[in-house]
Amino acid sequence: MKLQLRFPPHLHEAPNTAEVILETGARINIDRAYVDAVRGELIIDVPDDKAEQVVSLFKQKGVEVHKLLKLISWNEDRCIHCGACISVCPVGVFKFDHEWQIKLDEGKCIRCNVCINACPMGALSSVDSNS
Numbered sequence: 318m319k320l321q322l323r324f325p326p327h328l329h330e331a332p333n334t335a336e337v338i339l340e341t342g343a344r345i346n347i348d349r350a351y352v353d354a355v356r357g358e359l360i361i362d363v364p365d366d367k368a369e370q371v372v373s374l375f376k377q378k379g380v381e382v383h384k385l386l387k388l389i390s391w392n393e394d395r396c397i398h399c400g401a402c403i404s405v406c407p408v409g410v411f412k413f414d415h416e417w418q419i420k421l422d423e424g425k426c427i428r429c430n431v432c433i434n435a436c437p438m439g440a441l442s443s444v445d446s447n448s
């Protein structure tokens with residue numbers, strides 16, 4: 318399961334993610350990280366069997382946690398199967414099937430949003446996370 322973590326400024330210096338990994342034993346993969354002077358945000362991939370434990374521990378530490386159940390929305394009616402999204406997606410969410418129709422593997426998405434601007438038909442949009 319992918320989680321979006323938002324760290325308030327007072328938690329920037331603390332090794333929260335390392336502590337959660339050590340305390341839960343979860344093999345957490347960091348898909349995306351953004352940190353500046355006022356906020357820190359991570360998107361992490363957590364094994365499903367550890368997800369609730371990881372969510373609970375981050376929340377105890379004061380981190381805002383959202384479960385990202387679906388990261389990208391595809392409007393198939395608008396899609397002209399041009400393949401532009403295949404070229405730009407860094408993790409291979411899109412591919413052609415044997416009839417040259419676009420197919421999505423949404424579970425791979427890391428919410429970089431690059432494809433949204435690349436799509437000439439406005440067929441792609443980001444999906445709000447669920448807490």
Ligand code: SF4
Nearest residue numbers: 396397399400402436
């Ligand atoms: S870029 Fe847009 S129109 Fe082109 S294949 Fe991808 S979703 Fe469809």
Ligand code: SF4
Nearest residue numbers: 406426427429430432
């Ligand atoms: S948001 Fe990024 S990772 Fe997700 S489908 Fe679009 S290009 Fe790929």
